[in-house]
Amino acid sequence: xxxxxxxKEGLITNNPVLVQLLGLCSVxxxxxxxxxxxxxxxAVTIILTxxxxxxxxxxxxxxxxxRIAMFIVVIAGFVTMVDLLLQAFVPALSESLGVFIPLIVxxxxxxxxxxxxxxxxxxxxxxxxxxxxGIGYTAVLLVMCIIREFLGAGTFGGGILGSGGxxxxxxxxxxxxxxxxxxxxxxxxxxxxVGGFIVLGVLIAAMQWALNRSKQKAEEAAxxxxxxxxx
Amino acid sequence: xxxxxxxxxxxxxxILSNNFIFSxxxxxxPFMGVSKKIDTAxxxxxxxxxxxxLASAITWCVYNWILLPLNLVYMQTVAFILVIASLVQFIEMxxxxxxxxxxxxxxxxxxxITTNCAVLGVALLNIQNSYNFIEAVVYGITGGVxxxxxxxxxxxxREQLVFADYPKSFDGFPIALVAAGLMALAxxxxxxxxIFK
Numbered sequence: 001x002x003x004x005x006x007x008k009e010g011l012i013t014n015n016p017v018l019v020q021l022l023g024l025c026s027v028x029x030x031x032x033x034x035x036x037x038x039x040x041x042x043a044v045t046i047i048l049t050x051x052x053x054x055x056x057x058x059x060x061x062x063x064x065x066x067r068i069a070m071f072i073v074v075i076a077g078f079v080t081m082v083d084l085l086l087q088a089f090v091p092a093l094s095e096s097l098g099v100f101i102p103l104i105v106x107x108x109x110x111x112x113x114x115x116x117x118x119x120x121x122x123x124x125x126x127x128x129x130x131x132x133x134g135i136g137y138t139a140v141l142l143v144m145c146i147i148r149e150f151l152g153a154g155t156f157g158g159g160i161l162g163s164g165g166x167x168x169x170x171x172x173x174x175x176x177x178x179x180x181x182x183x184x185x186x187x188x189x190x191x192x193x194v195g196g197f198i199v200l201g202v203l204i205a206a207m208q209w210a211l212n213r214s215k216q217k218a219e220e221a222a223x224x225x226x227x228x229x230x231x
Numbered sequence: 232x233x234x235x236x237x238x239x240x241x242x243x244x245x246i247l248s249n250n251f252i253f254s255x256x257x258x259x260x261p262f263m264g265v266s267k268k269i270d271t272a273x274x275x276x277x278x279x280x281x282x283x284x285l286a287s288a289i290t291w292c293v294y295n296w297i298l299l300p301l302n303l304v305y306m307q308t309v310a311f312i313l314v315i316a317s318l319v320q321f322i323e324m325x326x327x328x329x330x331x332x333x334x335x336x337x338x339x340x341x342x343x344i345t346t347n348c349a350v351l352g353v354a355l356l357n358i359q360n361s362y363n364f365i366e367a368v369v370y371g372i373t374g375g376v377x378x379x380x381x382x383x384x385x386x387x388x389r390e391q392l393v394f395a396d397y398p399k400s401f402d403g404f405p406i407a408l409v410a411a412g413l414m415a416l417a418x419x420x421x422x423x424x425x426i427f428k
Binding site for chain 2: 195
């Protein structure tokens, strides 16, 4: 398996959120601002890559029966490290993500990749898989954040850009975002939990539609080719 | 008296106004995954109530009696997940031996609970809100009841979705998510119930 196909798999055809439907809790819960999304995405990608590497490295030593417990210990160790590092160096992010940083331990994406990929593959392939799946997760998270922030608050890049943001001399996580829609238009509903459920539902539906369409196209093309051969 | 009102506030909050699923997004994976039929949803819901109550009690003891005195607070995530995983395993073995009828009823849902973020979530939130032992247990049980309510409601909606006419791309998960979103909207109506706060 080469890097390109793994990347395509992680981002589109086997996207952890939109196709495998894993890790939905965190995607819905924290996709309220651009800053949260990018922070959580990076945190998950790092933890996923590191735990994939360690798990594939120890896969031959670990007995089959206690593998799940081992996975959880490895993942919990990395999550604790990232949690403490964030508290020390990016307290604003740690505060706004709250309990969802320690909850990365039970994020199904990481355990799912450990079980279905890194327990069966070599270290390098697992590392690349971790990065690609992490990027796929981050991409969905960012799309959710951008949609919810734009329609719900009328801004873009909340927490990083805009007045009080890092380019305005402010602290990380304090920016109000660039206002695009005037104040009276945005639907505040979308920044509330309701928006998380509905936007994710619509995104998964769009993904299913796109995948079905490309599959149908491929089938049609194959059919035409077959007929051409027969003629 | 003050104790009692705190407990009532916690109960109402965990079940209605601050429901684990609809306002805190904890436990969404099993909530979406096991809500196709009312029977299985009820089984999962009761299993979660049971495990969340026990897990809150045990993790509270572990935190306050072991981690705090030994200055190991930074290990709480690792300690909690290990406690929960072994607790679930233990309950499974215990039920299999002594209450086989309940064991068969809960079936595959018991081991799945280990990775239910509501269970680890409630353990962490108990510490974050610095609840005492009774408050922690009540929060765990009522949080589970909130989960049970939500999953049974969603399962009843999903059973009716067979008769609905929606775009084909929404088949399966997406339409369930939209239904859950509308239910979250309805649950927002309870947010005025935080009377004792």
